[in-house]
Amino acid sequence: KNEVEQSPQNLTAQEGEFITINCSYSVGISALHWLQQHPGGGIVSLFMLSSGKKKHGRLIATINIQEKHSSLHITASHPRDSAVYICAVNANTGNQFYFGTGTSLTVIP
Amino acid sequence: DTGVSQDPRHKITKRGQNVTFRCDPISEHNRLYWYRQTLGQGPEFLTYFQNEAQLEKSRLLSDRFSAERPKGSFSTLEIQRTEQGDSAMYLCASSRLQGNGYTFGSGTRLTVV
Numbered sequence: 001k002n003e004v005e006q007s008p009q010n011l012t013a014q015e016g017e018f019i020t021i022n023c024s025y026s027v028g029i030s031a032l033h034w035l036q037q038h039p040g041g042g043i044v045s046l047f048m049l050s051s052g053k054k055k056h057g058r059l060i061a062t063i064n065i066q067e068k069h070s071s072l073h074i075t076a077s078h079p080r081d082s083a084v085y086i087c088a089v090n091a092n093t094g095n096q097f098y099f100g101t102g103t104s105l106t107v108i109p
Numbered sequence: 110d111t112g113v114s115q116d117p118r119h120k121i122t123k124r125g126q127n128v129t130f131r132c133d134p135i136s137e138h139n140r141l142y143w144y145r146q147t148l149g150q151g152p153e154f155l156t157y158f159q160n161e162a163q164l165e166k167s168r169l170l171s172d173r174f175s176a177e178r179p180k181g182s183f184s185t186l187e188i189q190r191t192e193q194g195d196s197a198m199y200l201c202a203s204s205r206l207q208g209n210g211y212t213f214g215s216g217t218r219l220t221v222v
Contacts, residue, residue, distance in 0.1 A: 004151070033211065042215035043152075043200065086151055097144075097211075099151030 003027050006087050006100035013107050019074040021103045023087030034061050034072045035086040077107045113214035115201050121220045129187045130217045134203030141184050144200040191221045
């Protein structure tokens with residue numbers, strides 16, 4: 001069993017739709033990260049959360065520490081949002097990430 | 110300093126050859142991480158350095174793999190006697206402190222033919 005589970009694995013949306021990607025984890029964490037990976041492979045860090053909610057433009061990330069669950073929301077989705085979104089956690093024992101397998105998002109014009 | 114740089118971006122090599130990748134982290138970051146990502150999977154941890162000390166190594170890092178960070182700045186990852194199963198994206202990340210924000214490089218895509 002993976003320490004980090006994401007759903008869905010694949011998601012296709014029409015431009016303008018509201019999108020939610022979910023992440024559940026099974027280990028104690030010091031922080032949770034949402035990452036965006038484009039087809040070329042480069043990864044960009046979107047959010048780092050340890051509690052509550054963060055917003056950046058059309059992106060919103062929330063975390064519920066008690067339920068060990070986080071969500072990434074994209075409002076008014078756009079084709080340029082098409083990418084793989086990866087959830088990763090810093091376990092609070094040790095110094096590494098555990099990664100989800102990613103959610104591949106395609107936004108159709 | 111515009112971020113974490115990895116070189117080369119792509120590498121195609123014949124099975125059995127040795128390859129070396131380089132990662133230049135953000136200059137003030139004292140932690141540097143190597144990950145490997147195969148198709149359809151999230152990145153897998155390989156190893157990490159704090160300054161020049163290699164503090165943790167994954168079991169994935171077989172004897173054919175070695176990583177160094179001799180002066181606590183750039184790091185190299187060498188794979189000896191490459192195998193087709195080594196084909197993957199090799200990602201480098203750096204951070205200042207644990208849980209204090211990570212920056213990833215664009216990765217080196219290795220193809221072993």
